Amino acid sequence: MKQQLNYSWYFIEGYNETYLKKIPTLAEEIDIPHSVKMLPYNHFTELDYQGVFTYFKKFDCENFNEDFISILRFNGFMVNAKIYLNDVYLGEFVSGYIPVEIDVSKVIKKRGNYLIVVLSTIENKDVPPFGNVVDYMTFGGIYRGVELIQHVDKKYIVKTLVNANKDGEVNIKNLLSDSEIPYDLSYEIYLNENLIYKTNKDKFVIENAQLWTLKSPVLYTLKAILKTSKGVDEYVTKFGFRTAEFKKDGFYLNGKKEKLIGLNRHQSYPYIGYAATKSLQEDDANILKEAAGINVVRTSHYPQDEAFLSRCDEIGLLVLDEIPGWQYLSKDEKWRNQHYKNVYEMVKEDYNHPSVIAHGVRVDESQDDHELYQKSNEIAHELDPYRQTLGVRNFKDSECLEDIYAYNDFSCENITHGLDDPKTIKKGEKPYLVSECNGHMFPTKSFDNETRKIDHALHHAKTINDAFKYDDISAIIGWCAFDYNTHKDFGSGDRICYHGVFDIFRNRKYASYVYQSQSDDKPVMKVLCSFNQGDFDASIYRRIFVATNLDYIELYKGGEFVKKYAVKHNEFENMKHPLIEIDDLVGETFSDLRFSEKDRKTMSKLLTKVAFFGLNNISLIDKAIVGKMMLKYHLKYPDLVEIFNTYVVNWGGEAKTYEFKGYKDGKVIKTETFGPAFKNILDIQMSKSELVNADTYDMLRVSLRHIDENNHVFNYSFLPIKLETKGPIEIMGPKEFSLIGGQISFYVRSLNKKGEGIISISSPILNTKLTIKVS
């Protein structure tokens, strides 16, 4: 039996003994998930959310029975809390990123329970990741759900752990409460709500089990039924049949080798910090699977929300989970015991998720510590013998006690070098993966100039290329998915690490398309250039690439065919779907009949080279060819300028569009058009259209983009936006703001009422209303 305790709490900053008797009149009514402070987008410090805060909750126990065992479960608060129920001090508890369960059987009443949580959000040196600096913020609050779990008898199921493999074998292990009472355990297996199997054995085989794969992630349900003389206790969990294994030569899912391409994810959001509902967690998983097209995500650097993992299970996105920590290790007993507890809790909590393929038991980028990591590995292996452990380090000769050697390889040098050869790493016979790359080596804002954004994408492409070049790199996990708020020692001075391939609002940068183009899930074609020539230094484009999984591309300029481009031998040739280079912008459009047919071809190539690199930077041979052309056709420098202006720049001429057509199996699948913008469009996309109050309130993300008629974002638009709401909804964050680099998102939550919410959006280019049903 479960009772959710997430609505109608009271909250006040600070703590005073009188609060134990009475909720202070100044306390505000809030709902869980909750952040102790609504924060700005940037330029705030950790001190803004650190302090002591008091939460109050009055509730009746829906299924009260004096004999029941009642467990109060906090799924996550940051960081430690003194908890009182009905005037009884239950103790001080540490959560951070793991749940806290408290047996309140002796204290709970049928009516008028009074729960008080005195929360300290101050970085606690006894708890990882704290003790030194950390490159992420640890936002305070009761930021995950709170529930009351009840059992009819002293003997009950704490958790049923289930592993199922590709051969249909199911292995069950139950963590039972400590009690001598006789009991009887049996299991039921369901597929799509149909009972397909019943047994009282812990090991059995399901014939013809449908596998959990990335394309078709079939989920089964296991119901464990424990009977005692007092009644029935049940534990219900989803699971999937799959075998995941890292071997020396790569990663295998259900026996099939799969190159893993992924991103690291922080669980933080603008304004609300960690206090995100189920639907926002799901939104992130959806973005990673669909918009980034990746097949693996690393939960850097802590265990993440159950809802995020469940969504990964549902959509077929693999997960490398990870204990809390960042570089720092303490010799202190308390800190180390908390670390061990974190390992145990993470393995226990995440056990049933088929998406989770390895447990990260080493503090990210920490030094070697034989004792600490031997024990961490033991804890993980003992509880979960089926999953490999993983340890992330940032130096090459590290001792590896885990099953998988993971390395943060920040050696990328633009497009000349992506990753180090795994042979240069002392990893013995261990499977190897790159757990981070890029990130701080090339921070890029959505409002950076074109050259930087393109280079950012090319850095990621080059590392992906090298992951394919070295066959035994089983996975490459880029740093990182989304920009994030951070401490003063990191970031760009405004306390944001602009390391994401999406911005902090989950809107795209070019680099996100590079990842997406490696997936075959849907057709992708994105030209990595805006064709806003004046935004490039000296107006020269350098090289132009297209991130695509299509066969070839054709370019039309003002309707005239220019050239067909396909994959060729270059810096990206090892990628699963190499970037396609646009190496000629003039091609067959060069129609100056003064030149012979052969020389027209030569001229079109020369013109492109000048457009890409500038006249001064073309090679000596090309300069000599220019000279030859000038002599042969009696051309003076102004003639050359005129030719260049006609075929490349087209100053003052009739606006010409560049139209790229992407082909698959001989058919045009995607097009992208570039031309001077004449229209201002405010594009509005919602992560979902309805809000549903369930275990907690609900949230959605509304993404705003200022675009032209060809769906290109105006990256230097800082358009002002004003929001107003009516009905049972609230904006989480400012109601007046400007776009950041032509795009932003705002977040809407449901209030605990049914009805119709209306958001009025005002901007200089569009005034409109969104209607959101709240149920």
Ligand code: GAL
């Ligand atoms: C790594 C670290 C990450 C992040 C990243 C930035 O060293 O593991 O947490 O700080 O650098 O690129």
